[in-house]
Amino acid sequence: xxxxxxxxxxLFAFVMLAISAxxxxxxxxxxxxxxxxxxxxxxxxxPAQGYLWTPGYWAYSDGGYFFVPGTWVMAPQPGxLWTPGYWxxxxxxxxxxxxxxxxxxxxxxxxxxxxxxxGEGYQGGRWNNGQFEYNxxxxxxxxxxxxxxxxxxxxxxxxxxxxxxxxxEGGITARPTAQDEAAANEKxxxxxxxxxxxxxxxxxxxxQRASANQGKPPxxxxxxxxxxxxxxxxxxxxxxxxxxxxxxxxxxxxxxxxxxxxxxxxxxxxxxxxxxxxxxxxxxxxxxxxxxxxxxxxxxxxxxxxxxxxxxxxxxxxxxxxxxxxxxxxxxxxxxxxxxxxxxxxxxxxxxxxxxxxxxxxxxxxxxxxxxxxxxxxxxxxxxxATHAKAxxxxxxxxxxxxxxxxxxxxxxxxxxxxGTAKASTPKPQNTTHAKAxxKTAAPSPEKPKPVAAARxxxxxxxxxxxxxxxxxxxQAAVHPESAPKPAKEExxxxxxx
Numbered sequence: 015x016x017x018x019x020x021x022x023x024x025l026f027a028f029v030m031l032a033i034s035a036x037x038x039x040x041x042x043x044x045x046x047x048x049x050x051x052x053x054x055x056x057x058x059x060x061p062a063q064g065y066l067w068t069p070g071y072w073a074y075s076d077g078g079y080f081f082v083p084g085t086w087v088m089a090p091q092p093g094x095l096w097t098p099g100y101w102x103x104x105x106x107x108x109x110x111x112x113x114x115x116x117x118x119x120x121x122x123x124x125x126x127x128x129x130x131x132x133g134e135g136y137q138g139g140r141w142n143n144g145q146f147e148y149n150x151x152x153x154x155x156x157x158x159x160x161x162x163x164x165x166x167x168x169x170x171x172x173x174x175x176x177x178x179x180x181x182x183e184g185g186i187t188a189r190p191t192a193q194d195e196a197a198a199n200e201k202x203x204x205x206x207x208x209x210x211x212x213x214x215x216x217x218x219x220x221x222q223r224a225s226a227n228q229g230k231p232p233x234x235x236x237x238x239x240x241x242x243x244x245x246x247x248x249x250x251x252x253x254x255x256x257x258x259x260x261x262x263x264x265x266x267x268x269x270x271x272x273x274x275x276x277x278x279x280x281x282x283x284x285x286x287x288x289x290x291x292x293x294x295x296x297x298x299x300x301x302x303x304x305x306x307x308x309x310x311x312x313x314x315x316x317x318x319x320x321x322x323x324x325x326x327x328x329x330x331x332x333x334x335x336x337x338x339x340x341x342x343x344x345x346x347x348x349x350x351x352x353x354x355x356x357x358x359x360x361x362x363x364x365x366x367x368x369x370x371x372x373x374x375x376x377x378x379x380x381x382x383x384x385x386x387x388x389x390x391x392x393x394x395x396x397x398x399x400a401t402h403a404k405a406x407x408x409x410x411x412x413x414x415x416x417x418x419x420x421x422x423x424x425x426x427x428x429x430x431x432x433x434g435t436a437k438a439s440t441p442k443p444q445n446t447t448h449a450k451a452x453x454k455t456a457a458p459s460p461e462k463p464k465p466v467a468a469a470r471x472x473x474x475x476x477x478x479x480x481x482x483x484x485x486x487x488x489x490q491a492a493v494h495p496e497s498a499p500k501p502a503k504e505e506x507x508x509x510x511x512x
Contacts, residue, residue: 045108048185049079049101050224051176051254055234057129057154058248061086064146067138068096069127070234072178075217079224081231082216085239090115090203092144095136098122103181114204120197123180124188129153133188137168176254212239229253
């Protein structure tokens with residue numbers, strides 16, 4: 015698979031370039047066989063003011079050890095110095111401790127990298143008022159171009175050898191001092207980008223591998239990072255020690271095992287990543303599907319709610335219209351009934367008013383039949399002389415109308431004859447003795463008068479009988495029901511006279 019080499023290279027790059035900001039980091043690769051000895055090479059001249067030397071070292075990749083050439087690197091900031099990385103034994107294998115930039119040079123395994131890095135500290139130069147000064151005794155400096163220089167002889171009290179690792183079989187036995195530990199705890203900066211690119215270029219060059227160059231790399235130093243060709247590239251003069259193929263073979267076997275392990279881990283990691291990606295994709299698809307379903311459900315619910323609302327509104331409008339029509343119809347019916355009732359009431363009222371007016375008119379047209387006042391003394395008997403009766407009308411015509419006396423009528427209550435006595439009041443002109451019987455009924459009848467006898471009009475307008483002078487004593491008989499129609503008999507007398 016093409017992805018495997020890429021993954022391997024990426025993993026090794028992470029292994030080799032992992033850096034800690036707090037202290038120098040230890041690469042998480044454990045190798046049972048230490049790296050080859052450091053090759054012998056010459057340092058290229060300082061390219062410009064401000065560049066510091068970073069010594070070459072053996073690094074490790076899936077193809078085994080390869081050499082990273084020493085080079086001049088611009089310091090990340092004034093006052094900072096470079097502490098080289100180194101291989102150290104621990105935990106049954108060798109691990110690489112990454113180099114770093116800081117105000118002081120820390121522990122770098124006691125490895126004699128040369129050019130000022132004799133195993134402890136740095137004697138290749140110093141910072142002075144923001145300017146770096148180079149020690150010409152250990153550095154290749156062109157004084158024509160570089161003026162900030164000094165010359166101090168470096169006395170190396172340690173045994174000079176080309177061993178490139180600390181600890182383990184045949185390794186350097188140096189341990190960090192208190193000053194080294196203090197330097198390790200100061201502020202650090204890992205390799206700059208130019209250094210990282212420089213390592214990547216060395217790893218990519220197969221000729222830099224120990225298995226290919228037998229410990230004598232074709233490029234041991236460069237004037238600037240990444241310059242593996244041209245006048246700036248310096249080849250190694252010789253290997254630092256005889257190259258041992260067994261060591262190389264063991265390293266290759268170890269590398270093969272490590273590579274297999276790394277490949278397996280990479281495959282597992284790739285499988286896990288793929289599974290994770292697939293799971294994430296499935297989850298995302300499920301979430302998207304759920305979101306779409308939810309959106310569809312919400313939309314359907316909104317549509318349903320809208321339809322229901324529209325139906326409810328329409329039903330409410332129809333109901334309101336029906337109720338309004340029913341109310342209007344009821345109002346019209348009520349108005350019609352009220353109008354009919356008012357008309358009927360008005361007709362009834364008009365009929366009643368008309369009847370009342372007619373009754374009032376009829377009552378007004380009738381003269382008031384007031385009873386004659388009753389005289390206490392006994393009635394004078396009427397003489398039986400016929401000639402006297404005839405002479406009475408003559409006197410009556412000569413006299414004006416005799417109006418009823420108000421005093422007498424006010425004292426006597428109105429007496430109306432009962433229906434039973436109406437028939438008995440028929441005048442009997444021949445019987446003169448009937449008048450004498452009138453005083454027997456002088457008291458008014460207790461019976462309630464009936465309207466039939468009271469409504470007789472012919473008894474009221476007889477002025478002749480009232481004007482008779484001799485009829486005055488008959489007032490007592492007028493109250494009696496039998497003596498009321500006496501004037502009718504007197505009314506017939508003129509006819510007899512004729």
